[in-house]
Amino acid sequence: MMKYFSLLLLSCGFTFAQATHPWQQHVDYKINVDFDVKSFQYTGEQTVVYKNNSPDDLNTVFIHLYPNAFQPGSEMDIRLQNNPDPDRRMATGIKEGDKERFESRIAKLQPNEIGLLELADVRCNGQKITVLQKGTLAQLLFSKPIKAGEKVTFKWNFKGQLPVQIRRSGRNNKEGIAISMSQWYPKIAAYDTEGWHANAYIAREFYGEWGNFDVKIAIDKNYTIGGTGILQNPTEIGHGYSTKFKQNVRPDGKLVWHFKAEKVHDFTWAADDKYIHDQAQLDNGTVLHFFYKDNPKILENWKGLQPDAVRVMNFYNQLIGTYPYKQYSIIQGGDGGMEYQMCTLILGEGKYDGLLGVTAHEMGHAWFQGLLASNESKYAWMDEGFTSYIEDLALAELKKNTAVNPFTAAYTAVAKLQTSGKEQALTTHADRFEENRSYSVASYFKGQLFLTQLQYLLGKDQLIKGLKTFFDEFKFKHPTPNDLVRILEKQNNVQLDWFVTDWTQTTNKIDYAVTATSDENGRAEILVTRKGLMPMPQQVLVELKNGTSEYYCIPLREMHGNPKFKGSVQADWPWAQPQYRIKTNVLFADLKRVLLDPDGFVADTDRANDIFVNEK
Structure with missing residues (x-):
């Protein structure tokens, strides 16, 4: 999703000993839905073929009913009312003297404005079954379990109502988009080696099973649809999806749009x-579709966006691996930016740089988390942080930014959070962060620095090689952080457990300081001190008054291998030892200054003590 400070609470840590799930459930959806553009209500029939690939017999299945979050008294509503810094799109600020309080917008929704999704006549293999609905979840109870390896067919009817736009899914938003349908249908919850991931929806992240979708949408003939999947009946809808050439209009004035999507999770x-609907083509043949309002204020930006979007997506194809689907849609949805399968919904107005930035970010999600479907709720930093990393690389390439470190904004944000006293570990569940800002900085920026720190340790070429291998081995799976780390360890013959432990499971900080003194022979000695609890190997640059310089590499013993640094390699530095001394052959009188990490890649919370200047 777009970088924006959102909501939430507190949690515990999680270790990464678990390997990638050795099996995955499979879910195929067939959905027929009829949408009323006047009432924003819809009815549908759904057939779900569920393959239990787990070794477990399942006595229950959980189903997400996400739209029910947009009702007064829902968990999302209550969380908004109790959050110290709620998402300003979801809550209204009210000044009371020198203070501000917030009122949930959900709490004020009227019955014809709420979100709604209800099941009816639920059957498994033709037999009616018991359903317990609990807010944004439904639980199916069986008299006979679904056996390990068994395939079953669920059928049900559903009815829904699209809420007034508050967040992501909604109607008639501030940019005038009529219908944004995300998380709109009954969706089977994920089940893996950790069990069911039956989380209530309170405006955070998603996690779903891989499968195939066959979706038919009946809607007023004047409406154009963009989204997931490949349109199966373009000649019935009209040339280029334009309803100007529509055919096969039903007596009720509706057209049926038929989409199919294979190997997706939403x-x-x-x-x-x-x-307006435009198209452009990537080098690999994938077609980009652009859907945006016929609004003179935004036409220039949206026309200009198209060649830049092609360049960005071609860049990602080369950087990480080829996008495998035949289409990707960039859709003006009017609410921030959010990644979905084969498409994104983004804000369409504002300045061009903002439009390009959010587009580049959301397109990056086609890889993280679209094709590498990690559990966003537990590892939001994997999809948001990794996407932010490749986004900054893409924009630097597009804008010909030759800076050694194009990620500086992330360093500033993380350092500020780490010194604020409000940081929580990256392993905190997305729904359990106390404050929105803490969640946002952690997931977007500290997650991004997870990769920049690995780039510092291993070099950019090795990191990118590892990301390519990660994509090749784990696309269409549900990887964990450990899967990438193990690839990098094997590829570089190093150990990285210490890095994962401190960076993700604690709030330990990186802080090193450097000074220099003269020994009894007048030669310079460099003293490096670890002041924070998190260890890192150190690259030291010694500059002389005559304009020459020398580099030193201090490996970390726990890494059991040398980082990819310039300079002479010193003896390794055990973490428990707080100081490290380098004896040089340089006269102290000839010394100009000493710098730690001269390229600025270490996420050191206090850069001021990373430099020593010889004033003598």
Whole structure:
């Protein structure tokens, strides 16, 4: 999703000893939905073929009913009312003297404005089954378990109501988009080696099973749809999806749009009666679709966006691995930016740099978390942070930014959080952060620095090589952080457990300081001190008054291998030893200054003590 400070509470840590799930459930969806553009209500029939690939017999299945979060008294509503810094899109600030309090927008929704999703006539293999609905979840109870290896067919009817746009899914938002349909259908919850991931929806992240979607949407003939999947009946809808050439209109004035998507874990769509639809093609043949309002204020930006979006996506194809689907849609959805399968919904107005930035970020999600479907709720920093990393590389390439470190904004944000007293470990569940800002900085920026620190340790070429291997081995799976780390360890013959432990499971800080003194022979000695609890190997640059310089590499013993640094390699530094001394052959009188990490890649919370200047 777009970088924006959102919501939430507190949690415990999680270790990464678990390997990638040795099996995955498989879910195929067939959905027929009829949408009323006047009432924003919809009814549907759904067939779900569920393959239990786990070794467990399942006595229950959970189903997400996400739209029910947008009701007064829902868990999302209550969380908004009790959050110290709620998402300003979801809560209204009210000044009371020198203080500000917030009122949940959800709490004020009327019955015809709320979100709603309800199941009816739920059957498994033709037999009616018991359903317990609990807010944004439904639980199916069986008289006979679904055996390990068994395939079953669920069928049910559903009815829903699209809420007034508050967050992500909604109607008639501030940019005038009529319909944004994300997380709109009954969706089977994920089940893996940790059991069911049956989390209530309180405006955070998602996690779903891989499968195939066959979706038919009946909607007013004047509306154009963009979203997940490949349109199966373009000639019935009209040339280039334009309803100007529509055929096969039903007696009720509706057209049926038929989409199919293979090997995806979600299905999203948006519709409007004033969408412009443009297309562009990538080097690998994938077609980019652009859906945006016929609004003179934004036409120039959206036309200019198209060649830049092609360049960005071609860059990602080369950087990480080839996007495998035949289409990707960039859709003006009117609410921030959010990644979905084969598409994104983004804000369409504002300045061009903002439009390009959010587009580059959301397109990066086609890899992280679209194709590498990590559990966003537990590892939000994997999809947000890794996407932010490749986004900054793409924008640097596009704008010809030759800076050694193009990620400086992330360093500033993380250092500020780490010294604020409000940081929580990256292993905190996305729903359990106390404050929105803490969640946002952790997931977007500290997650991004997870990769920049690995780039510092291993070199950019080795990191990118590792990311390519990660993509090749784990696309269409549910990888954990350990999967990438193990690839990098094997590839570079080093150990990185110490790095994962401190960076993700604690709030330990990196802080090193450097000074220099003269020994009894007048030669310079460099003294490096570890002041924070998190260890890092150190690269030291010694500059002389005559304009020459020397580099020193201090390995970390726990890494059991040398970092990819310039300079002479010193003896390794055990973590428990707080200081390290380098004896040089340089006269102290000739010394100009000493710098730790001259390229600025270490996430050191106090850069001021990373430099020593000889004033003598």
